[in-house]
Amino acid sequence: MSQKPAIPKGTRDFLPEDVLKRNLIFSTISTAFNRFGFQPIETPSFELSSTLMGKYGEEGDRLIFRILNSGEKVRKADLDALASDNLPRFANSLSEKALRYDLTVPFARFVVQHQHELSFPFKRYQIQPVWRADRPQHGRYQEFYQCDGDVVGSDSLRNEVELIQVIDQVLSTLKLPGFTIKLNNRKVLSGIAEVCNASEHLIHLTVALDKLDKIGEVGVINELMGKGFEASVIDSIKPLFQLKGSFEERISFLSAFLSKSEIGMKGLEELSYIHSKFRDNPLVKGQLELDVTLARGLNYYTGAIIEVKAHEVVMGSICGGGRYDDLTGLFGLKGLSGVGISFGADRIYDIMETLELFPRDLRSGPDVLFLNFSETEADQCAIWANSVRDLGKVAEVYPSQTKLQKQLKYANEKGAKWVLFYGEEERQKGIVILKHMESGEQHTYPADAWLSSWEG
């Protein structure tokens, strides 16, 4: 009875070509981080539940994959909690570990745990998969890679500038036709709430604003009314819907709008500082945009908020990030500021696939494939193959002695550049025949010197 092969929803297999394409993205990202002095770290796939739970809000907790206790630990199941319908507590009693949901919280844990082994400011990058029990959709998977870079222990806004440069370098190197790096600042959002007399409802206000490009002005107003905002409050934020123009124009508009809010003005100052740094040191391809509707990840961002959208495709953000003044505080280390970004490698992959941005010659076959005529000749070929490998080239000896037709078909499908014939006939004559697969041309060389005359 054979089993039907299948994988869980929201997961994918990667064929050799897919892996090469993904590696191209990963290496581009790690190269960029390296060039800016970031160092790589890794953390375990799963953490203690207590490390993760409660860090992503109620919604996030629900999406964390939990690992069921096994063995004797199943006895810890809290049946009373189940009986009294306290499902979260029951779930906690069943599980002590969970798959990581992102790389930021484990990183915060890492920094606190290793604080005495690190020197600050600490710049790290990390490329590892994360898991979310989300409902799969276009560009959304249950297992996907995040590529994070963060700086902890430095308040300087130069870090924000640097991270924006990293984003620009990575996406430009990958030849994305265009992308917008949207910037906002939590302080500006606080300021907006302040001047609108809605400080207590900051979250509702910003979540509604965040949807502006999706549901439109009317949609946002409806949502705000649904949340019980007063008409006067809604009226006072309406001017923001019309925000247009260049970065500077938006800044000056907001300066007037937020003039009565100290915190709002501070936020604008920060945005303005960051923007000014690109005047004499421009980005390669990225377009900076001030977007006050940007509010993702509000739960821990305290300063800059960054989100990147690719042009020419319909896709969620491909990179996001921001500053969080006290992330490590959750693990007992107060006053350490951090700022970071996270690339969504899988979304970048999907975009590059639809826009056909991957280079064609990514999948390169062996430089030489030695055909297999018999045990004796194959032994000689294996020795030559090593010499070819010593030159830094890829060599392969066909493993079994089958029909040439089949061996050549294999060479063809694998994209071998050259095929080497060395059978009984060649051995007796003391020659080898090299065939160039693309042109079909064949050259004969003396068997003891072919490698030096071969131009492969």
Added chain:
RNA sequence: GAGGUUGUAGCUCAGCAGGUUAGAGCAUCGGAUUGUGGUUCCGAAGGCCGCGGGUUCGAACCCCGUCUUCCUCCCCA
């Protein structure tokens, strides 16, 4: 978590209003060609028609449940 949608060969899909041995193209394997590939010709293999239950003389087709796919919301990369 809510609503909708999808499921037939490895892949892309046919299959008329319930009716007998469920089809095609591509891919795979073998042969035409015993030492020469990418094109061609011939042949073979491959299906509990997502899974479970029900209606019926009879179900790929109708009904219920379940899982899966894709989409919208929620949320996010």
